[in-house]
Amino acid sequence: MVIELFTDYTLRNVALGSALLGIVSGVLGCFAVLRRQGLLGDALAHAALPGICVAFLLTGSKAPLVLLIGAALAGWLATTLLLTAVRETRLSADSVLAIVLSTFFGFGIVLLTFISKSENANQAGLDKFLFGQAATLIAEDVQTMGLLGAAALAVVAGLYKEFKLLAFDAEFAASLGFPARGLSVLLTSLIVIAVVIGLQTVGVVLMAAMLIGPAVAARQWTNRLGVMLILAAVFGAASGVSGALISVSDAHIPTGPVIILSLTAIVLGSLFFAPARGLVWSTIRRRQQRANMKVE
Amino acid sequence: MSSAIVILLTGVLVAVACALLGAFLILRRMAMMVDAISHAILPGLVAGYFLAQGPDLLAGFAGAVLAAVLTVSLVEALQNTGRVGGESAIGIVFPAMFALGTFVVSKYFANVHLDADAILYGNIEFAAFDLLYINGVSLGPQSLWMMSGLCLMNLLFVGLLYKELKLATFDPGLAAALGFSPALIHYALMTVVSITTVGAFTAVGAILVVALFVVPAATAYLLTDRLPVMILLAVALGALSAVCGYAVAIVLDASVAGSIASTTGVLFGLAFLFAPQHGLVARARRLQRQRLEFAVQTLLVHLLNHEQSAEQQAESAYSHLSGELRWHPPFARRVTDAAKRATLLQQHGDMLNLTEAGRAEAEAARATDLQR
Incomplete structure (x- = not known):
């Protein structure tokens, strides 16, 4: 199996693509989770669908970069609407999130069914973004994903200090003269990149977990942001690769759900058994304290 | 069916x-x-x-x-x-x-x-x-x-x-x-x-x-x-x-x-x-109206403060407003027009004079301000 990872063309692409997704979404998810915007990625993933369809309708092309630009524009529009509605109305953030998510997705479904019935010979395959089809990843896709992911991670590395400040104390960042709003937009744009990478692999619905899961798991092991980012990348990559390996062994097993299930296992393991913060240890500690109290 | x-x-x-x-x-x-x-x-x-x-x-x-x-x-x-x-x-x-x-x-x-x-x-x-x-x-x-x-x-x-x-x-x-x-x-x-x-x-x-x-x-x-x-x-x-x-x-x-x-x-x-x-348009219009109302009040109080004083001639001049209250000339025009429409003041040449109603309104505004 491990040797096949390097020799088998499909397996190599699937594993590489999933690992890339895990790393990029793991790192960016940390910032999203720390800023309490974990579900923003969910809304962006759903909002990307109409963007992809419009990009295809306008250009007739299915090139990853074209669809990506469509998804990014739609994601940007969704974020703008989201922030405006939260600021200007009395609706709570989660209501606005649900509104943006479901109506954009509904519109995407309209476009998707419209495209599939317009007998365009080139249309097949847009619906793979719904559930993701890691098995259909080709080398060109993986290259695009790699380039985008590397660009996103390079921005994070370059602006590490600024993003850190933004994640923990946005008002302090603004008072120091950092362009908090611009940085926030940039961070959201980077999350859009992670979402676009993820759509092809795990699909619209499961993307939320790819951003939130690794970050939540990593958070249990450390109190330092740098360590958390690295751990999240490792957890994301590990669930990506294990999902790819398991699903390749059986044609009936879809890659995306298996990646998410492996990730969930990592999250649960970390929640229960991580040193210091693990639930198991804190329960044992509480029991011991109670016993000591009784003895005294 | x-x-x-x-x-x-x-x-x-x-x-x-x-x-x-x-x-x-x-x-x-x-x-x-x-x-x-x-x-x-x-x-x-x-x-x-x-x-x-x-x-x-x-x-x-x-x-x-x-x-x-x-x-x-x-x-x-x-x-x-x-x-x-x-x-x-x-x-x-x-x-x-x-x-x-x-x-x-x-x-x-x-x-x-x-x-x-x-x-x-x-x-x-x-x-x-x-x-x-x-x-x-x-x-x-x-x-x-x-x-x-x-x-x-x-x-x-x-x-x-x-x-x-x-x-x-x-x-x-x-x-x-x-x-x-x-x-x-x-x-x-x-x-x-x-x-x-x-x-x-x-x-x-x-x-x-x-x-x-x-x-x-x-x-x-x-x-x-x-x-x-x-x-x-x-x-x-x-x-x-x-x-x-x-x-x-x-x-x-x-x-x-x-x-x-x-x-x-x-x-x-x-x-x-x-x-x-709660609509965006209604909110924007409300905000604009409140801004205008507040500006009219400011103008009335300003005129009241300088009524019967030595510098009234200079302070109550229309041409003096944008400098004194830091208003853009078009905004000063709109505020004065709104106040005139509500018959709160009258304009004689360059001079702005409070009407009875304007004086009452300005005094009321100044009183509530003092209470705070």
Whole structure:
């Protein structure tokens, strides 16, 4: 199996693509989770669908970069609407999130069914973004994903200090003269990149977990942001690769759900058994304290 | 009954059933919890079908409702550990449940009743072909019976528990003190939401059912401040979306459920922009009017302060305003015009003089300012 990872063309692409997704979404998810915007990625993933369809309708092309630009524009529009509605109305953030998510997705479904019935010979395959089809990843896709992911991670590395400040104390960042709003937009744009990478692999619905899961798991092991980012990348990559390996062994097993299930296992393991913060240890500690109290 | 009418009726009934509960979900900030539930019922549905060895309606319902209650409890348990933030807990639980569901469907039920795409956006288009048989007698489309049942259930739920729901939503503390358990009401609401979701799931799928629950109620929330009006408006908007959405879908030959969801979005957008109280346009105009009113007051007080003083000649000159009050000349023009229209001041050449009414207004403004 491990040797096949390097020799088998499909397996190599699937594993590489999933690992890339895990790393990029793991790192960016940390910032999203720390800023309490974990579900923003969910809304962006759903909002990307109409963007992809419009990009295809306008250009007739299915090139990853074209669809990506469509998804990014739609994601940007969704974020703008989201922030405006939260600021200007009395609706709570989660209501606005649900509104943006479901109506954009509904519109995407309209476009998707419209495209599939317009007998365009080139249309097949847009619906793979719904559930993701890691098995259909080709080398060109993986290259695009790699380039985008590397660009996103390079921005994070370059602006590490600024993003850190933004994640923990946005008002302090603004008072120091950092362009908090611009940085926030940039961070959201980077999350859009992670979402676009993820759509092809795990699909619209499961993307939320790819951003939130690794970050939540990593958070249990450390109190330092740098360590958390690295751990999240490792957890994301590990669930990506294990999902790819398991699903390749059986044609009936879809890659995306298996990646998410492996990730969930990592999250649960970390929640229960991580040193210091693990639930198991804190329960044992509480029991011991109670016993000591009784003895005294 | 023709297929078109069945689809339309099914759409309207689903929309009404969901919209009836929407107001409480919006006010209790549970919109994303509904999103989580609508995804997480999938494994329950599959388990129910598996145990009944076929797409059995009742078994599916039971499994899905159990899965929904499990989801709500899991999210709350995760939040209560203090290790995971509120929305992160939702974002961990529902993808896991949904992944489990799709995993089982594609591994073991590759060719049964559950079509992968239908999970996401339903197949209301086939509503007319699924007939309900009892003792071999056809009673018409199953979807109509089911959705009517859901409407009735939700109507009864909201009608009978209206007072309790209202109290637990706006003041859970008081509700608890008066002996209505907010937790019990919470779980009752979640159960009704789950049953509705399962019923609507087959027609409109996991994601669009969220639109029907949340968007009409949110639109209504921008249009009224009264709960009963909000519920009625949500129901009307939901039904309207279903009708318009269906028409659009016919024209475009596209997904009916998708068009209905898009229509709810368009209606929300219209309310967001043009709602009489809470709309963007109304808010912007209100802000502008307040700015003008405040500026007029400032001008009147300024004139009053310098009345009968040595520098009145210079201070009360119209040409002096933009320098003195830092107003752009066009704005100074608008403020003076507004004050003149309200006969609060008169202009003689370059000089601005308070009228009786203007003096009274300025004195009143200065007095309230001093009180502060």
